[in-house]
Amino acid sequence: MKLLLYIGLFLFAAQGEEVPIKDKDAFIKKFDEVSENTTSIQCSFVQNKYLSFSKEPLKSEGKLYFENEKMRWEQTSPKPYLMVIKDEVLKIKEDGEIKEHKLGDNKYMKGLKEIMMGSMTGNLLNSDQFDTELFENDTHWIVKMVPKAKRLKKMFSQVKMNFNRETYRMEFVTLSESNGDYTRIEFLDPIFNKEIDQQLFEL
Numbered sequence: 001m002k003l004l005l006y007i008g009l010f011l012f013a014a015q016g017e018e019v020p021i022k023d024k025d026a027f028i029k030k031f032d033e034v035s036e037n038t039t040s041i042q043c044s045f046v047q048n049k050y051l052s053f054s055k056e057p058l059k060s061e062g063k064l065y066f067e068n069e070k071m072r073w074e075q076t077s078p079k080p081y082l083m084v085i086k087d088e089v090l091k092i093k094e095d096g097e098i099k100e101h102k103l104g105d106n107k108y109m110k111g112l113k114e115i116m117m118g119s120m121t122g123n124l125l126n127s128d129q130f131d132t133e134l135f136e137n138d139t140h141w142i143v144k145m146v147p148k149a150k151r152l153k154k155m156f157s158q159v160k161m162n163f164n165r166e167t168y169r170m171e172f173v174t175l176s177e178s179n180g181d182y183t184r185i186e187f188l189d190p191i192f193n194k195e196i197d198q199q200l201f202e203l
Contacts, residue, residue: 018142021134027141028125034168041066043190049183064187070201071113084203085113091203098203114152115159115175130159141165153178 021027045064048057062075069088075081082093088103103110118124125132129152130145141163147153158176163169172186 018135018137021136021141024134027134027136031125031141031163031168037193039067039193040196041190041192042194042196044188045185046188047183047185049181051181052179065196065200066117067196067201069117071117072200082203084201086201093203115173136165139165140171141168 042065043063045062047060047062049060050057059078060075060081061077062073062081064074065072069086071083071085073083080094084091085103090101090103092099092101103113114127114129115124118127124130124145125143127145129149130147133144135142135144143161143163145159145161147156147159155177156175157178158174160174160176161170162172162174164171169190169192170187172184174182174184176182
């Protein structure tokens with residue numbers, strides 16, 4: 001999965017100045033309430049990967065489905081790419097070929113699953129795998145996390161999640177790499193708590 005905004009240490013974001021959240025306990029309480037009441041998520045995504053050797057980002061689009069410990073990442077452009085995680089097994093379909101891996105054998109995808117699903121359930125805020133800081137600006141609650149675990153450090157230097165101030169739902173997430181490359185994924189037209197066809201998690 002080719003997922004997420006290198007922001008370094010911006011003092012000013014596009015939406016306004018980022019400052020530490022004034023009432024962290026209130027934010028976490030509300031965030032936990034929203035997460036606990038979320039049983040499933042369906043949305044579109046737009047992903048832009050920024051590479052040092054390329055003037056233009058590599059853009060991809062598709063659909064994303066979450067339910068419990070199951071995830072379907074379906075890229076529709078620029079080329080079909082499908083990834084399904086279910087029962088700790090990762091299956092990838094690309095160029096008509098299906099590959100299967102135990103999730104424990106793929107540290108990148110296991111780490112990505114922890115980040116994505118943890119952000120949806122709220123568990124990530126309490127993870128001992130990250131040093132976490134909470135910020136806010138005019139439009140978003142912002143969670144910045146620096147990995148502590150070696151296997152995550154090798155993948156990401158920072159994870160930054162931006163949540164809508166009104167809904168407490170994640171709108172975009174950025175994964176920064178130590179070499180300066182970064183990927184940003186924006187989640188569009190989300191649908192929450194609607195039953196998902198279980199066949200979508202089969203491959």
